[in-house]
Amino acid sequence: MSPRVARWLAWSLFGFFVVLAATTPVLVAVRNGHASDALVATGIGFALVGALVASRQPGNAVGWLLLVAAVALGLDTFTTVYASRASAPGAAWAGWLNSWLLFVWLYLPALFLALVFPAGRLLSRRWRVVVGLGVGAVGANIVGTAFAPGVFELPADRPIRNPLGIGGPVGDALSWLYGAGELLAAATLVLGGVSVVLRLRRSRGRARQQVTWFAYVCMLALVPFMVLALVSVVAGDDLPPWLDVLVVIAWWSLVVLLLVGLPSAIGIAILRHQLYDIDVVINRTLVYGALTVTLGASYLGSVLLLQLVLNPLTQGSDLAVAMSTLAVAALFRPARRRIQLLVDRRFFRHKYDAARTLQAFGSRLRDQLDVDALGNDLQVVVRDTMQPTQVSLWLRGSR
Template sequence: MSARAARLLAWSLFGLFVVLAAATPVLVAIRNGHASDSLVALGIGFAFVGALVASRQPANAVGWLLLTAAVALGLDTCTTVYASRSSSPGAQWAGWLNSWLLFVWLYVPALFLVLVFPAGRLLSRRWRTVVWLGMGAVTADIVGTAFAPGVLEIPADQPIRNPLGIAGPVGDALSWLSGAGELLAAGTLVLGGLSVFLRLRRAHGRERQQVTWFAYICIMALVPFVVLALVSLVVGDDVAPWLNVVQVIAWWSLVALLLIGLPAAIGIAILRHRLYDIDIVINRTLVYATLTLTLGTAYLGSVLLLQLALDPLTQGSDLAVAMSTLAVAALFRPARRRIQLLVDRRFFRRKYDAARTLQAFGSRLRDQLDVDALGNDLSDVVRETVQPTHVTLWLRGSR
């Protein structure tokens, strides 16, 4: 494919996604569908970054995978809204298409992106086996879901039966095939995560920074996913209100990280825009996450202790809350400074050692009078902190 044809195809797919994203809220208003289906608009990140990467690097499969995910997401939400009223013309076929599109836009990018990111190539030829297993999982799930008998699992005013469902022993076998495909897909996703880990260990220089951006967002998305899984285990009939709040925050954090953060990280990594800022991003994430957890724990603990101590005197006033707020505000700066020092010492040792070296050089600079010794010290500091290939010191002579 020529570069011009690749650009035309990439931006045409982006335009198709925009049309689908614009049509979804219109269908929601006309058919009184689900307002959450307008979530397709958040997929604009996948579509735009995919079109940008595919038009500039047509040989890189990452851009085409992002466009595939975006268009499949748009079709999935449009067919969901259209099939929500079962009396609509073609609602059965819209529901049938929707029944297996979810697996396409969710699983295909999730597996193949981690296998080929960032250059669009596999880690080695042996990973082709994982690709074939992933394609087998996609085929098994799509065939099993598309031709299984019974009612389609879509939110409709009346149950919609599968128009291509095959009854009898064949239908039972197809249901089993769909389950096998999902199980195989889960196994290949684990292998895909292993591929990212191995690529990160083997990569150097620019590629390592690219993979770090991708791995950072994946790990960040894993946190709300684990929270949702833990909350789902304890949710029952009598649910605490704070658990509902935690569930909502975790869900929207996961959505934002996957639909906005992931394409942004992919665009930064592949297009190499502010690529080397990933160390700063990780550093700030560790510092402020630890700071938030520390100050939150200190605030809750102080509120409880002060309420127990002051309750006989204040009789239920908000003095404990006010004192705890002031105490946490006073702790912010020293706590942040201390946590920053601990994070630098533990995870960013080179930066920590460089800062200590510069501090020691500043102390010697105040007491050093010998120009030659000062020049040697300056060269040593530059070599230790900046690590250049060559150091030359030029001093202007006295007039």
């Protein structure tokens, strides 16, 4: 494919997504009276970053994967809205298309981005087996869903049956095929994570920074995913109010991280010549995440403790809340300092050792008068902190 054709195709797919994103809210407003349910615009990050990468680097599969996922997401949302009015012409076929589009826009980036990011190539030819497993998983899920008998799970005004549903023994085989596709998808996801870890260990320089950005967002998205999985396994469908709020927060956090954070990280990693310092971002995430948990636990604990102590003296809890707020505010700076030191010592040992080396050198510098000894100390400090391949020191002679 020539660069000109690639640019035309990439921006045509982006334009098609924009048309879907603009049409879906109008369709929702016409059929339901409001447009708040149209979430197709959340895929604009995938579409825009995919078009930029595919038009500038046509040989990179990452851009095309993002574009296909964005267009499939747009079609999925559009067909959901259209099929919600079962009396509309072609509503059954819109429901049929909607039934399997989820596996295209969700599984394609989830299964294959981890395998080919950032250059669009696999680690080696042996990983083609994993690609085959992913293609088999997507194909099995699509076939098992597209031809399964029954009624579509759509918010329609009346049930819509699958026009291509096949019953009998074939339907049972399709159900088995769908289950096999789920197992293959899970295996491919695990192997994709292994691929990211191996690529991170083998890469150096800018490539390592690129993979680190991708892995950072994936690890962040893993937190709300694990929360949702644990809640569904432990609590089931009957959730208390506070756990229901936690599920909503975890769900929207996962959506934002996947639909906004992931394409943003990919765009930063592939399109920028000078990457942001991802180590600083990770450091701040660990520090302020631990600080938030520490201060929140301290606040809740102090409120409960002070309420128990002050309950015989005061009937209300305003005094306990005020005292707890002041205590947490006073705890902020020392807690942040301690957590920063702990994170640097545990996860960023090189930075911690470099800071201590510079501090020790500054102490010697105040008492050192010998220029030759000072020059030797300076070269040792540079080697220990920056680790260059070669160190040379020039001193200006006296006139």
